[in-house]
Amino acid sequence: MTLEQPVAGVTRAAGEQSGPAAELSLLVDVGSAWTKAVVVARARGRWRIAAHAAQPSAWGEEQLVTALVARLSSGADRRVADRLADLLATAPRIACHTPRRAGRIGLAAVSAELSGASARRAAESAGWTVAEAATADDGRPLAERLAALQAADVDAWLLAGGFDDGEATQALEMAGLVAAARGASRTPVLWAGSPGLVDQVALLFEPGAVEAVANPRPSAGEDDPRPLRHTLEGLLQQLVEPGGVRQLTPVSFRRAVAELARSAERRVLGVDLGARYASWVLADETGTAESRVFAGGGLSAASLVGPGGPARLAKLLPLAIDELAVADALQNLRARPGTLPQTEDELAIMHAAARQLLAQGAAEEGPISGIDLLIGSGRTLAAAPRPAQAAQLLLDGVRPLGVTELAVDAAGALSPLGALDDAEIREGLGMLRDDLLTPLGAAVVCRGGRPGGVAMRVTARRAGWPTIGPIEVRSGRLQLLPLGRGQSAELEIELEAGVTLGGPRRARRAQATVTGGALGLILDARDVPLTMPRRADDRRAVLAGWRDAFAREPATPASGEQA
């Protein structure tokens, strides 16, 4: 079935009412807090996004249709304007939704720092929440550990421990502990420890209960959680959403980003930051995608309000807001995720929280470099009041080294399109390619350099326009240059000694072709990760300076001018 076919169905339905045919379709992403809907319609032979709306999920579908009708009515053909509500109500829809609940896993491992940390990372990036964790070195008496595991309400157990070449008696003891805590329940058990212990671990449980997975920590120096993550993703889908996973937003977002990367032959990083979930998808030119899904990684993340969380966040604010107010605002965001920050202070706190979550995700990914396109999705990123805020959230949070184009999924169409069949995704994304993403611009992000010294010199050549530069950008500063949407530029980048764009070799010169957007070209020499003064007043002044630099209208400086 292609995207055209359901639309033809609408044409018939509309024809039955003896009115003119209207070819449209509805893309819906039902989030845990907000629902996004996009009307896709064919006009003059081309499929375009005709309208989009978002509202708290609790408001229901009728309101959503009403909002879409209101958006559509001003530009709609008079002959169908009266029937828009009916047409939308009966329009074919492609929908996806946030998982209704996260999977809960019980973790038992030998070491909190090694096997436990690897297993936890794999579980948390596969959409699970760790309901209880016990490690042989957690300092608790064995009886207390067992009592905690017995009280845990879990969907599955994850056991880890032991290097591939070693004896691991403690791993077996931890497995025994889980077997004892699990009792007569039939919850699945994953063994992600030393392969030499598989048989012995299996003997502790009833036949068939244990599935063995590659050890994420085969030695002290190695850490590869990917096979475990993939197994955990499969298990989660099987246990929590057995009805089909393509309609799950984390899955459909991954599929859409992968197809975008394949069709554009670019390396694409997509970040979807929601109220509960955060998804990271890194896809290469072949469309091969690796994703990480954090069930508790959205704006209601417990890490934001945990010990020290509000204090850390208060340090990221360009405004003087005390830690107590930050803590209350974050808790209110958690308690009522469908509400909106009405004041500038609350928006600043929410944006600081988003930057913090992105930075945490990026730190887990390792240094992010060589990305051609960085896409922000989710209301906080994609519906930020100003494009400058969206760009700053992405750049401050992800810190993509090198030359990267930035865009947001403003309408929220990516994830629903990813819920289409394999053959249809390509067609769907292709048909809407001009509307799908809102380009924010391109960024050149470098790392290193002497404080206050020149980090890079950038010259931008634009066809039919005067050459800009070379512009000198000092360490810790950023500069915006004009480069409109669709306009491309050839960049020549000269790096100072000790400065890098994250490439495999330390080249002093680099060239790139970029396309502009709402902000133009962003030259960012603020280091990776961001370095900020320790004194509160100085730090706030620097943060406010960066905020203002993003918000300022891009200007063409004179050649050799410094930023």
Place this chain on the structure above:
Amino acid sequence: MNGAALHRVRIPRGTVPSVMVGSDVQPDQVLGLHRRPGNPVRVLLATRLRVRPEAVASLLVARPGARLAEGDAIARGADGREAVAPTGGLLLGVSVVDGTALLAPLGPEEPVIGHVHGRVRAVEDGAITVEVPGTLVRGVGGTGEAVHGELMVAVHDPGEELRATAIDVGATGRILVGGSRASAETLTRARAMGVAGIVLGGVLDKELRDFEAIQRRRREIGGLSGAFGVLLLEGFGKVGIDPQRFGWFKAHAGRMASLFGTDALLYVYDATSAPGRRTLPRVGERVIAHRRPFQGRAGVLVAELDDLHATPSGIATRMGLVRFEDGRLAPVPLANLEATLPVPPSA
């Protein structure tokens, strides 16, 4: 919400239920008995069976997790020799390195209390589901254990702070209804005075964290007894209870209630329907605002603005015009408003 609600009481795995489906239970009734495992003892299996340690795992006749009585076989050799449990307990596992088994003796039976009144609908491993014939009031946050007790209103005004001096021996065993906040000192005193729980409109997150830290420390040094829960109805910060809700609580003072702080739930028994809430209010309805600068304030939605309008933060959204009870007229995002529904006439 009125009528019956299904409440899932978590019980540790291994608990022996003392109720069955259809049983009527009271808040202080024992739903099951649980025996905590104590410090484990090692049982020599390989030595007793005269086999190599690595062969022990395949000779087990009891699997980890099994409850063994004194004298029960743990492993049996090919020659019929048996290694038996020297004491009753829970088999935790075996070590193939030294050929021993870990056996945790079980402690005395401890009662598992559900803290809810109602009829048992399901008994599973790890949970007992009870149909609760009470009025459910949902909060937005909370902390602490499940508790039950009589409701007692401890402030005169819903916007008043609950102060430590307002708590005396008369509050012991009760669930207090406070006002707009309570300090960590007040919460600590309440617990020390044997108060079962506190219902508040708001609380500063910092105060709640401080209180939790004090409780954690006291638990570590072993000086904590009795359960205590806190339920938050409106939000974090200094937020009063909606006067309509406060009035309902006053009308139900003395009724038995069950409070689940961590789950942010309160059941009040023999109660009329509680004033409800609905998202997306209609023009003319009484509303309550969430988020600053109007958090916790009530008023009437006098109009819904056409098109999208920007909030002071710059977010374009559907806005309503609210006449607050202090007379101020202000635009508020509809997403930040809830209609406060009147108590049905039958109540």
